[in-house]
Amino acid sequence: xxxxxxxxxxxxxxxxxxxxxxxxxxxxxxxxxxxxxxxxxxxxxxxxxxxxxxxxxxxxxxxxxxxxxxxxxxxxxxxxxxxxxxxxxxxxxxxxxxxxxxxxxxxxxxxxxxxxxxxxxxxxxxxxxxxxxxxxxxxxxxxxxxxxxxxxxxxxxxxxxxxxxxxxxxxxxxxxxxxxxxxxxxxxxxxxxxxxxxxxxxxxxxxxxxxxxxxxxxxxxxxxxxxxxxxxxxxxxxxxxxxxxxxxxxxxxxxx
Numbered sequence: 246x247x248x249x250x251x252x253x254x255x256x257x258x259x260x261x262x263x264x265x266x267x268x269x270x271x272x273x274x275x276x277x278x279x280x281x282x283x284x285x286x287x288x289x290x291x292x293x294x295x296x297x298x299x300x301x302x303x304x305x306x307x308x309x310x311x312x313x314x315x316x317x318x319x320x321x322x323x324x325x326x327x328x329x330x331x332x333x334x335x336x337x338x339x340x341x342x343x344x345x346x347x348x349x350x351x352x353x354x355x356x357x358x359x360x361x362x363x364x365x366x367x368x369x370x371x372x373x374x375x376x377x378x379x380x381x382x383x384x385x386x387x388x389x390x391x392x393x394x395x396x397x398x399x400x401x402x403x404x405x406x407x408x409x410x411x412x413x414x415x416x417x418x419x420x421x422x423x424x425x426x427x428x429x430x431x432x433x434x435x436x437x438x439x440x441x442x443x444x445x446x447x448x449x450x451x452x453x454x455x456x457x458x459x460x461x462x463x464x465x466x467x468x469x470x471x472x473x474x475x476x477x478x479x480x481x482x483x484x485x486x487x488x489x490x491x492x493x494x495x496x497x498x499x500x501x
Contacts, residue, residue: 266482273475290472294480297473300461304477307441307458310372314379315436321380322387323429327421329388330395331403341392344385355382356449363450370452378450379443383436390435394428395421434488442485 277284295301329341347355359378360370368374406416444459451457458481465474
């Protein structure tokens with residue numbers, strides 16, 4: 246009885262989480278401009294979606310920002326994780342704790358604080374400030390993911406590489422990085438997903454001349470839910486699902 250209740254509870258949780266997404270996906274194929282009336286199956290909304298110039302431009306902007314910010318955050322985060330593991334310096338534990346503070350901070354707090362910082366230093370909001378903001382909130386996730394992997398290393402491997410004459414650069418390139426690669430890829434995929442889906446931080450740190458897809462969808466939804474929005478949301482959900490699944494598989498692989 247207890248086991249059946251547990252499975253029923255889990256089923257209820259998953260249904261509660263995924264039924265709205267399933268409804269959205271189903272109605273993206275609805276041959277009607279009114280989402281509540283089912284008129285038949287069609288792919289026409291997906292065709293219209295890719296013919297929408299402003300929407301595709303926002304989508305391209307989102308991909309550029311997501312790819313750039315996740316790549317830069319992964320490089321900086323990997324080097325930072327290695328530094329936290331390899332070296333002992335004053336304030337190391339406090340500095341690492343601040344990484345969790347950034348991860349736990351509400352998006353609206355980070356968005357407002359970054360906007361105030363950009364105004365203080367005299368930066369006009371746009372593509373550059375949006376890229377910096379996305380790097381900022383993606384970086385801690387990469388550091389934590391990579392550090393979890395590197396903390397399980399045997400330090401004797403690094404000492405052996407040093408004894409064989411390897412410099413810090415060669416040791417990192419030929420010994421550390423190959424062993425870290427699953428975590429590095431997982432961190433990049435996680436950062437890419439977070440950047441692609443972000444709304445709150447992007448709202449505060451981008452300008453009117455550079456629009457990204459989540460904000461474009463938000464502005465369109467305020468005027469009513471159109472079938473094209475359902476189709477676009479389905480595409481974004483599938484992209485996020487693929488990246489998160491690959492990231493999970495890589496993390497599971499490194500744990501084994």
